[in-house]
Amino acid sequence: DTGVSQDPRHKITKRGQNVTFRCDPISEHNRLYWYRQTLGQGPEFLTYFQNEAQLEKSRLLSDRFSAERPKGSFSTLEIQRTEQGDSAMYLCASREGAGSSTEAFFGQGTRLTVV
Amino acid sequence: AQKVTQAQTEISVVEKEDVTLDCVYETRDTTYYLFWYKQPPSGELVFLIRRNSFDEQNEISGRYSWNFQKSTSSFNFTITASQVVDSAVYFCALSPRSNYQLIWGAGTKLIIKP
Numbered sequence: 001d002t003g004v005s006q007d008p009r010h011k012i013t014k015r016g017q018n019v020t021f022r023c024d025p026i027s028e029h030n031r032l033y034w035y036r037q038t039l040g041q042g043p044e045f046l047t048y049f050q051n052e053a054q055l056e057k058s059r060l061l062s063d064r065f066s067a068e069r070p071k072g073s074f075s076t077l078e079i080q081r082t083e084q085g086d087s088a089m090y091l092c093a094s095r096e097g098a099g100s101s102t103e104a105f106f107g108q109g110t111r112l113t114v115v
Numbered sequence: 116a117q118k119v120t121q122a123q124t125e126i127s128v129v130e131k132e133d134v135t136l137d138c139v140y141e142t143r144d145t146t147y148y149l150f151w152y153k154q155p156p157s158g159e160l161v162f163l164i165r166r167n168s169f170d171e172q173n174e175i176s177g178r179y180s181w182n183f184q185k186s187t188s189s190f191n192f193t194i195t196a197s198q199v200v201d202s203a204v205y206f207c208a209l210s211p212r213s214n215y216q217l218i219w220g221a222g223t224k225l226i227i228k229p
């Protein structure tokens with residue numbers, strides 16, 4: 001397994017358009033996280049899946065954001081009606097097991113620019 | 116409250132100097148894990164080390180060392196004989212047993228000048 005992969009690496013979109021990002025986690029990892037990161041900040045939690053179940057979604061996240069992990073493998077993050085404030089790096093991470101001891105492995109991220 | 120503070124926003128040193136990155140955390144959990152990650156300019160967060168709350172032994176890995184002190188709720192990271200390739204943003208993160216999330220500090224940007 002080559003690690004967590006994200007697609008696309010870069011996305012430029014016009015304000016108001018919808019965008020969808022994909023994350024393929026490490027295959028044996030049952031937990032998957034989406035984060036957003038802006039310049040000079042740490043990763044900001046967006047949502048969390050254990051297998052196919054979305055267990056938590058950040059209260060800071062608007063209804064324009066939705067994520068799925070239909071078969072407990074890959075995940076998609078969709079942003080509808082993008083705004084300039086959505087411009088950021090979107091990071092996906094996966095973790096093994098169910099406890100707090102394991103490290104998260106990150107993909108290279110998708111950089112979104114909304115113009 | 117559960118929180119991670121990295122008070123140093125940016126550190127700049129000349130190559131071969133030693134540098135310490137500070138991390139202070141807050142949690143009410145008695146069982147928790149602490150992590151350090153490196154984010155080079157390419158953007159991918161790379162795992163460096165994990166430490167659990169019951170193990171206060173310092174750890175050394177090559178030029179890297181970590182000092183975990185529960186008494187001061189700190190988990191500091193030292194790079195000895197820094198190199199230009201160490202230039203990156205370094206993040207400290209907390210994983211409390213009661214919470215499935217990783218709680219992140221704001222990161223410290225480390226610049227190593229040749």
